[in-house]
Amino acid sequence: MADEIVLLSTWPSMFGMRVRVALAEKGLKYEYREEDLWNKSPLLLMMNPVHKKIPVLIHNGKPISESMIIVEYIDEVWNHKSPLLPTDPYQRAQARFWADYVDKKLYDIGKKIIWSTKGEEQETGKKEFIECLKLLEGELGDNPYFGGENFGFVDVSLVTFSGWFHTYESYGNLSIETECPKLVAWTKRCLEKESVSSSLADPHKIHDFASEVRKRLGIE
Amino acid sequence: MGEEVKLIGSIQSLFSFRIEWALKLKGVEYEYIKEDVRNKSPLIFKYNPVHKKVPVLVHGGKSLPESLVILEYIDETWKNCPLLPEDPSQRAMARFWAKYADEKCLIAVWQAYMAEGEEKEKAMGPALESLAFLEKEIKGKKFFGGEKIGFLDLAVGWIPHWLNVLEEVGSMKLLDAEKFPSLHEWAENFIQISPIKECIPPREELVSYFHSALIYLRSLSANKP
Numbered sequence: 322m323a324d325e326i327v328l329l330s331t332w333p334s335m336f337g338m339r340v341r342v343a344l345a346e347k348g349l350k351y352e353y354r355e356e357d358l359w360n361k362s363p364l365l366l367m368m369n370p371v372h373k374k375i376p377v378l379i380h381n382g383k384p385i386s387e388s389m390i391i392v393e394y395i396d397e398v399w400n401h402k403s404p405l406l407p408t409d410p411y412q413r414a415q416a417r418f419w420a421d422y423v424d425k426k427l428y429d430i431g432k433k434i435i436w437s438t439k440g441e442e443q444e445t446g447k448k449e450f451i452e453c454l455k456l457l458e459g460e461l462g463d464n465p466y467f468g469g470e471n472f473g474f475v476d477v478s479l480v481t482f483s484g485w486f487h488t489y490e491s492y493g494n495l496s497i498e499t500e501c502p503k504l505v506a507w508t509k510r511c512l513e514k515e516s517v518s519s520s521l522a523d524p525h526k527i528h529d530f531a532s533e534v535r536k537r538l539g540i541e
Numbered sequence: 542m543g544e545e546v547k548l549i550g551s552i553q554s555l556f557s558f559r560i561e562w563a564l565k566l567k568g569v570e571y572e573y574i575k576e577d578v579r580n581k582s583p584l585i586f587k588y589n590p591v592h593k594k595v596p597v598l599v600h601g602g603k604s605l606p607e608s609l610v611i612l613e614y615i616d617e618t619w620k621n622c623p624l625l626p627e628d629p630s631q632r633a634m635a636r637f638w639a640k641y642a643d644e645k646c647l648i649a650v651w652q653a654y655m656a657e658g659e660e661k662e663k664a665m666g667p668a669l670e671s672l673a674f675l676e677k678e679i680k681g682k683k684f685f686g687g688e689k690i691g692f693l694d695l696a697v698g699w700i701p702h703w704l705n706v707l708e709e710v711g712s713m714k715l716l717d718a719e720k721f722p723s724l725h726e727w728a729e730n731f732i733q734i735s736p737i738k739e740c741i742p743p744r745e746e747l748v749s750y751f752h753s754a755l756i757y758l759r760s761l762s763a764n765k766p
Contacts, residue, residue, distance in 0.1 A: 371641060387637055391633070391638070394630070394633040410617040411600075413614070497602065538629065
């Protein structure tokens with residue numbers, strides 16, 4: 322029986338993109354359904370009644386939510402190709418720790434830069450954002466990927482934020498390349514992979530999207 | 542696996558106890574290093590420089606923070622008495638609910654505990670909503686892990702003991718046996734299981750800690766501009 326895979330997501334979402342990258346890494350075919358977050362579909366509300374958020378992966382009718390939980394699920398089910406987590410338990414734990422760090426810190430801090438109306442909050446956000454990226458850059462070290470020689474779990478968790486870098490830079494008046502050159506080099510290296518380049522949205526389109534949302538929220 | 546296992550934890554931390562329960566369930570010998578969260582030692586800054594929190598597991602000299610990450614590590618390293626199910630979709634569900642319990646339920650309970658006066662009733666709303674989701678999840682099952690306790694039971698294991706204390710100190714009632722009969726029953730069953738029942742912090746200690754924490758936290762928000 323062929324696997325039926327459906328992904329509910331929105332094109333600018335860095336969380337949705339993570340799932341796309343994982344599915345592409347495994348060479349999986351799936352149906353993509355674009356959600357309108359201002360008008361969520363009955364399917365989304367049914368498949369993720371708890372959070373009512375994207376992304377949701379529906380595999381043979383069973384829904385899985387929360388992007389890195391979905392990525393780990395994909396890695397476990399389709400374990401014959403391109404493993405995203407290493408086999409050693411300590412290295413797996415390290416990977417989960419850093420992916421969790423990206424989840425806990427980067428998005429919420431980044432929000433202060435793009436969606437804040439208060440100057441002080443935005444300035445704090447900028448400082449914290451760069452600190453986070455520098456910590457992650459330190460963790461990358463001289464490795465080509467966070468997964469070491471191979472693209473892995475932490476790479477998936479972070480690379481999708483790179484599509485938003487231009488937006489963070491524009492609204493935050495900062496240069497991520499100046500602050501974290503190794504990290505930006507890593508994003509370019511990741512973009513050479515088909516699974517990444519085919520899954521990430523265009524940074525300029527993302528910036529236009531952010532601008533539209535800011536207008537809608539009355540902050541632009 | 543002969544390498545030394547140490548757990549840096551604290552008697553007030555519900556996150557610490559998850560790890561103790563997991564290690565004891567698996568029969569893993571460990572050295573417990575007691576931290577006081579109100580007065581952190583240099584050890585915490587050394588072993589968890591990123592978050593500076595307990596618990597931290599140190600195995601063969603290698604350190605690991607973040608309780609849910611540690612639980613998965615323990616499960617993968619000591620394979621007896623498995624905590625996570627084998628089926629990937631059930632594993633994903635256990636992880637989903639553990640994350641939910643930490644990021645929504647616990648936070649909502651905390652906000653309700655801190656709220657005062659008119660705000661308290663309002664703050665209790667999200668906490669009750671999240672307990673309702675957990676009630677639905679446990680309905681028809683003895684434990685979240687099925688017949689035996691598992692990953693999710695350990696992750697929400699704060700409910701029988703800590704929630705009770707937060708309710709008392711925070712002057713609120715959340716886990717009502719009539720509103721949440723299945724969750725209430727699960728809580729009663731959970732604390733009867735070995736090693737949980739032998740490894741629970743003294744109630745007076747928790748009451749005293751959360752009482753002084755409340756005074757401190759409320760004074761912080763009173764001083765905010």
